[in-house]
Amino acid sequence: MPAPSFCLFDTAIGRMAIAWNDHAIVHVQLPEADPDATRASLLARLPDAHAGTPPQEIRAAIHRIRGLLRGRPDDLADLPLDWDRVTPFERQVYEFLRTIGPGQTTTYGAIASALGRPGAARAVGRALGVNPFAPIVPCHRVLAAGGRPGGFSAGGGVATKLHMLAIEKEGADATANPVADGRIGTDRSAGSQIGAPAAATDVARGHAEPATTGAGDDRHDDDGHDEAMMEQAIALAQRAAARDEVPVGAVVVCDGEVIGRGFNRTVGRHDPTAHAEIIALRAAARRLGNHRLVGCELYVTLEPCAMCAGAIQHARIRRLVYGAADPKTGACGSVVDLFAERRLNHHTKVRGGVMAARCGAILSGFFALRRN
Numbered sequence: 001m002p003a004p005s006f007c008l009f010d011t012a013i014g015r016m017a018i019a020w021n022d023h024a025i026v027h028v029q030l031p032e033a034d035p036d037a038t039r040a041s042l043l044a045r046l047p048d049a050h051a052g053t054p055p056q057e058i059r060a061a062i063h064r065i066r067g068l069l070r071g072r073p074d075d076l077a078d079l080p081l082d083w084d085r086v087t088p089f090e091r092q093v094y095e096f097l098r099t100i101g102p103g104q105t106t107t108y109g110a111i112a113s114a115l116g117r118p119g120a121a122r123a124v125g126r127a128l129g130v131n132p133f134a135p136i137v138p139c140h141r142v143l144a145a146g147g148r149p150g151g152f153s154a155g156g157g158v159a160t161k162l163h164m165l166a167i168e169k170e171g172a173d174a175t176a177n178p179v180a181d182g183r184i185g186t187d188r189s190a191g192s193q194i195g196a197p198a199a200a201t202d203v204a205r206g207h208a209e210p211a212t213t214g215a216g217d218d219r220h221d222d223d224g225h226d227e228a229m230m231e232q233a234i235a236l237a238q239r240a241a242a243r244d245e246v247p248v249g250a251v252v253v254c255d256g257e258v259i260g261r262g263f264n265r266t267v268g269r270h271d272p273t274a275h276a277e278i279i280a281l282r283a284a285a286r287r288l289g290n291h292r293l294v295g296c297e298l299y300v301t302l303e304p305c306a307m308c309a310g311a312i313q314h315a316r317i318r319r320l321v322y323g324a325a326d327p328k329t330g331a332c333g334s335v336v337d338l339f340a341e342r343r344l345n346h347h348t349k350v351r352g353g354v355m356a357a358r359c360g361a362i363l364s365g366f367f368a369l370r371r372n
């Protein structure tokens with residue numbers, strides 16, 4: 001077969017690439033961190049491709065891909081794709097997925113069942129991991145079980161996936177580009193403390209304090225994930241203590257990846273709202289280019305107050321995990337339980353008491369030092 005041609009093109013989520021032959025689209029490359037990386041990713045898949053000028057049909061396809069990524073509901077289902085480089089099973093998965101239109105989602109398991117292979121969800125996931133046609137074959141519309149975002153192999157990872165879904169649901173106008181803006185910590189009100197990665201964490205599995213399970217817990221932590229994330233929140237709390245702020249730290253996690261960090265800054269910033277959770281939520285929302293953090297988890301070392309509980313609910317956080325209880329202002333059951341109020345909360349499950357003794361010791365140590 002003749003070598004394909006390719007070109008780069010700009011979209012609302014960054015610069016993409018498309019490759020074609022004389023009858024169909026051979027490859028579409030989602031944005032990587034920069035255009036050189038996008039080109040390199042395409043050439044890694046198509047080493048024989050060479051730069052070219054797109055013919056009319058490809059220009060039309062580019063126009064429609066751009067439209068989709070600006071929020072225009074176009075299923076792109078009629079664009080011709082070249083199947084020569086995919087396996088028969090991959091082709092089945094991709095052709096089925098093209099029936100899932102903008103704004104809809106499905107799951108790996110549902111695709112497997114639809115293809116008559118229930119139990120092949122992992123094989124579906126592998127096929128989507130090498131999908132050469134995103135977003136024409138819309139692998140961003142495939143979620144893991146339980147509404148979790150699942151994986152995404154394109155640049156920007158799962159943040160890009162959630163960004164694309166958000167565009168389809170709400171339009172692209174107000175959203176930032178999480179790929180070009182792939183760093184955390186551009187929030188002016190939060191400033192430098194979220195810019196740097198958290199101190200290296202030495203995740204000690206099995207080191208966790210006994211956890212008391214809060215109301216609404218949706219799973220028992222059997223893989224150390226909650227403890228690993230809480231370690232990051234603890235490291236942030238220690239940075240607050242170093243600045244003479246009440247040591248509370250928080251991270252927002254999207255499919256296992258930390259996408260927002262914060263620690264308490266109320267004194268230094270003269271800001272009564274600068275709680276760790278608020279700062280972490282702001283950073284995560286900027287990172288995703290979306291005020292809703294659907295599917296995300298928030299980890300915080302101290303039971304959230306009423307303000308933060310409200311913000312967590314506004315953000316549609318899927319799951320809240322906190323460490324120590326706060327008998328003075330805790331809004332997850334210690335003083336009030338805003339998450340048990342079904343008229344307010346439909347989204348957030350809560351698990352409390354994770355590494356509670358360590359989280360609490362940081363606070364009590366801080367106040368003991370202050371008294372001296």
Ligand SMILES: [Zn+2]
Pocket residue numbers: 275277304305306307308309
């Ligand atoms: Zn708070």
